[in-house]
Amino acid sequence: MDFTVSILLATFIISVLALFVFIASMAKGLFGSGGAAATQIFDADELGRVEDPAATQAQRGDLQRAMDENKPALAPAARDAEQIATRLRADQSSSLVVGVCLTLAVAWLVLASLAGLISSIKLHAPDWWVGFEWLTFGRIRPIHLNLVGYGWCSMAGIGVALWLIPRLLKTELVGARWALLGGALWTLGVATGTVAIATGHSDGLEWLEYPWQADIPMVIGGALVGFPMWLTLLQRKVEHLYVSVWYIAAGLLWFPILFLIANWPGLHFGVQQATMNWWFGHNVLGLWFTPLGLAASYYFIPKVIGKPIHSYNLSLLGFWSLAFFYSQVGGHHLIGGPVPSWLITISIVQSMMMVVPVFAVAINQHLTVLGNFRALLYSPTLRFIVLGAMLYTAASVQGSLEALRSVNAVTHFTHYTVAHAHLGLYGFFSMVMFGAIYFIMPRVMKWEWPFPWLISLHFWLVLVGFAIYFIGLSIGGWFQGLAMLDKDTPFMQSVALTLPYLQARSIGGGLMTLGHLVFAAHFFMMGWKFGPKRLGAALLAPPLPAVPLALARTPARSAA
Amino acid sequence: MSFGVGRFEMDELRLVVGAMVILSGATALLVVMPYLLLKDQPPTPGLKPYTELQAQGRQVYIANGCVYCHSQQPRDIALGPDALRGWGRAPVAGDYAYDTPHLLGTMRTGPDLFNIGARQPSRDWHLGHLYQPRAYTPGSIMPSYPFLFETRPGAARPGETVLSLPPAWAKPGQVVVARPEALALVDYLIGLDHAYPALQPLPVATSAAAPAKKAGV
Numbered sequence: 001m002d003f004t005v006s007i008l009l010a011t012f013i014i015s016v017l018a019l020f021v022f023i024a025s026m027a028k029g030l031f032g033s034g035g036a037a038a039t040q041i042f043d044a045d046e047l048g049r050v051e052d053p054a055a056t057q058a059q060r061g062d063l064q065r066a067m068d069e070n071k072p073a074l075a076p077a078a079r080d081a082e083q084i085a086t087r088l089r090a091d092q093s094s095s096l097v098v099g100v101c102l103t104l105a106v107a108w109l110v111l112a113s114l115a116g117l118i119s120s121i122k123l124h125a126p127d128w129w130v131g132f133e134w135l136t137f138g139r140i141r142p143i144h145l146n147l148v149g150y151g152w153c154s155m156a157g158i159g160v161a162l163w164l165i166p167r168l169l170k171t172e173l174v175g176a177r178w179a180l181l182g183g184a185l186w187t188l189g190v191a192t193g194t195v196a197i198a199t200g201h202s203d204g205l206e207w208l209e210y211p212w213q214a215d216i217p218m219v220i221g222g223a224l225v226g227f228p229m230w231l232t233l234l235q236r237k238v239e240h241l242y243v244s245v246w247y248i249a250a251g252l253l254w255f256p257i258l259f260l261i262a263n264w265p266g267l268h269f270g271v272q273q274a275t276m277n278w279w280f281g282h283n284v285l286g287l288w289f290t291p292l293g294l295a296a297s298y299y300f301i302p303k304v305i306g307k308p309i310h311s312y313n314l315s316l317l318g319f320w321s322l323a324f325f326y327s328q329v330g331g332h333h334l335i336g337g338p339v340p341s342w343l344i345t346i347s348i349v350q351s352m353m354m355v356v357p358v359f360a361v362a363i364n365q366h367l368t369v370l371g372n373f374r375a376l377l378y379s380p381t382l383r384f385i386v387l388g389a390m391l392y393t394a395a396s397v398q399g400s401l402e403a404l405r406s407v408n409a410v411t412h413f414t415h416y417t418v419a420h421a422h423l424g425l426y427g428f429f430s431m432v433m434f435g436a437i438y439f440i441m442p443r444v445m446k447w448e449w450p451f452p453w454l455i456s457l458h459f460w461l462v463l464v465g466f467a468i469y470f471i472g473l474s475i476g477g478w479f480q481g482l483a484m485l486d487k488d489t490p491f492m493q494s495v496a497l498t499l500p501y502l503q504a505r506s507i508g509g510g511l512m513t514l515g516h517l518v519f520a521a522h523f524f525m526m527g528w529k530f531g532p533k534r535l536g537a538a539l540l541a542p543p544l545p546a547v548p549l550a551l552a553r554t555p556a557r558s559a560a
Numbered sequence: 561m562s563f564g565v566g567r568f569e570m571d572e573l574r575l576v577v578g579a580m581v582i583l584s585g586a587t588a589l590l591v592v593m594p595y596l597l598l599k600d601q602p603p604t605p606g607l608k609p610y611t612e613l614q615a616q617g618r619q620v621y622i623a624n625g626c627v628y629c630h631s632q633q634p635r636d637i638a639l640g641p642d643a644l645r646g647w648g649r650a651p652v653a654g655d656y657a658y659d660t661p662h663l664l665g666t667m668r669t670g671p672d673l674f675n676i677g678a679r680q681p682s683r684d685w686h687l688g689h690l691y692q693p694r695a696y697t698p699g700s701i702m703p704s705y706p707f708l709f710e711t712r713p714g715a716a717r718p719g720e721t722v723l724s725l726p727p728a729w730a731k732p733g734q735v736v737v738a739r740p741e742a743l744a745l746v747d748y749l750i751g752l753d754h755a756y757p758a759l760q761p762l763p764v765a766t767s768a769a770a771p772a773k774k775a776g777v
Contacts (some may be wrong), residue, residue: 138625200623204661250579270656279590326588336635338651413668487641
């Protein structure tokens with residue numbers, strides 16, 4: 001016990017000291033600057049000019065006016081044909097691989113949603129569809145998780161990252177074919193692994209169900225999708241690396257290593273395997289999905305409103321503290337389990353320290369949008385991404401609290417944890433990806449979203465659906481935990497009381513799935529260039545030079 | 561505006577080195593240290609290795625994802641009343657010496673199964689419960705597993721295990737026989753019995769010396 005207490009103190013003191021050293025060194029004449037790196041994502045003609053290819057002409061006008069009213073000081077430079085051509089070349093260099101990745105992502109999303117909905121219904125209708133082995137709860141649930149994690153989220157994150165890289169480095173994407181090959185291998189791995197789970201060949205570890213035969217193409221594929229980034233970095237035309245680049249580069253570096261160590265056959269055993277399992281299980285969230293999601297939100301929030309992020313230094317603090325603290329929190333999944341107590345103690349301390357990176361990101365992004373919340377009304381991209389960023393804060397703070405022993409005693413082993421997991425991977429990550437895809441696809445396809453009302457429909461369906469899902473399951477899970485802690489309550493009581501909440505979850509999940517079907521239908525309509533032709537100022541489309549751009553922009557600006 | 565370029569500015573080298581150092585640190589802490597500490601951990605005395613049939617049953621448990629609803633790690637009495645529910649004492653690492661992959665689990669949609677064999681040793685109960693959980697536990701939300709059984713008209717063949725279901729759930733004129741997977745799974749479940757003590761009793765001399773030593777400090 002004394003050993004545990006000293007570990008607790010030591011970890012805490014080292015963490016706090018490291019933090020203070022960092023803050024102090026930044027504060028030494030460094031605070032409040034960093035403008036050069038923060039404005040790196042803007043060309044001269046972009047700063048102060050709103051941008052959202054998913055918005056209609058009218059929405060863009062309103063968006064610009066909303067921003068101008070608030071801060072008219074930022075007068076954007078005149079459109080420059082050369083800069084537009086550079087951006088256009090950057091987009092063209094990535095469009096094929098990004099289009100492929102995002103299309104796969106959307107296809108996986110639909111399958112993953114259906115698998116999730118089936119799992120959810122099965123929990124309150126246990127005799128429904130029991131004849132097929134592959135549809136039994138214990139198989140369709142991990143199929144859902146893996147399709148969401150490795151299918152939808154990873155593919156979307158990779159697609160968005162590959163689109164961002166040439167934009168962030170102001171050059172063309174080099175070696176896109178490596179990423180295409182990587183994406184193909186990755187997809188092969190996901191498909192193989194999913195079939196393996198369905199046919200009863202799971203490895204049996206959460207987040208690591210895919211057998212090694214499916215892991216090999218994913219490790220190689222995961223490394224290959226990073227190639228174009230490293231090659232493009234060698235050719236970069238920017239002096240400073242923007243925040244998003246750090247997150248993308250680190251994420252692409254971390255994932256293959258994590259996945260390789262975690263899946264190495266015959267290496268892990270017994271309780272050690274359990275600690276490894278949650279070292280991986282939490283790092284795949286913290287060092288893979290979170291960096292990709294934050295990279296996107298750090299780019300799109302300032303980009304849409306045409307205003308740089310609030311503080312470059314804060315983002316630097318956020319990045320390193322995220323990497324340091326997040327990578328050590330995995331043990332909190334094993335509180336009360338047969339693992340060394342020092343390990344759990346370290347993880348609990350670092351889970352609490354996670355408030356540092358979370359608030360660094362939250363304050364930074366909040367202050368960027370602050371005073372411009374009306375922009376959410378007009379920009380579909382921003383609506384999704386700002387919601388996602390806010391839910392990132394919520395999910396992270398909730399996660400820190402759940403790591404406390406007193407809270408964990410209630411929530412561990414309950415549906416509350418499932419709701420929390422969805423707040424992170426859906427509320428935060430998926431919402432940000434939706435927004436990013438709405439922004440990116442018009443650039444990739446050179447075609448606007450055919451029916452803007454479908455974007456709104458998607459937004460409201462998933463928002464309402466997710467609210468029902470999350471609130472219902474959190475309440476149900478909490479009560480379930482309390483019932484399990486009460487020695488006088490029979491265990492079956494903890495099952496029976498969750499039923500209405502499990503049903504609510506299916507309703508919420510049904511609305512979310514419906515929203516995804518709307519999204520996918522819209523996505524493929526766009527892919528087939530369906531719908532009214534609305535090529536206009538949203539696009540940096542040929543024919544060059546950007547005469548239509550300048551023409552379309554001018555009236556709105558002079559009106560403002 | 562430059563603000564300490566060269567000191568805090570992020571470049572590729574710093575990014576890669578920093579990212580790798582941090583990941584290595586976390587891996588050392590959460591993967592390598594437990595590996596070194598636990599690799600020579602002997603099985604707790606009293607723990608029996610799995611028989612071949614039990615090992616097969618464990619694979620059936622894994623293949624059908626039982627772990628997504630059932631934990632195998634009773635919590636200490638300080639954290640919850642698991643022991644009072646008859647789920648057993650808090651386990652130690654040596655209890656899992658033969659458990660690869662580990663099946664600790666993170667959900668208790670159903671009860672903990674670490675000592676299900678001690679709690680419910682009836683093979684007939686387990687077979688019937690897998691076939692139709694609600695026949696034995698009203699209100700259960702566990703899926704039924706008809707694909708682990710064969711239902712057909714007529715009589716069973718010699719050597720087959722016939723389910724004796726409660727009358728309300730029996731199918732007149734038909735027999736329900738267990739497939740080998742069901743038999744293996746039930747054998748594994750009945751074998752889940754960690755009711756032996758976690759610690760060996762201390763030798764007399766040491767246990768007498770311990771309080772004295774503590775008092776001395």
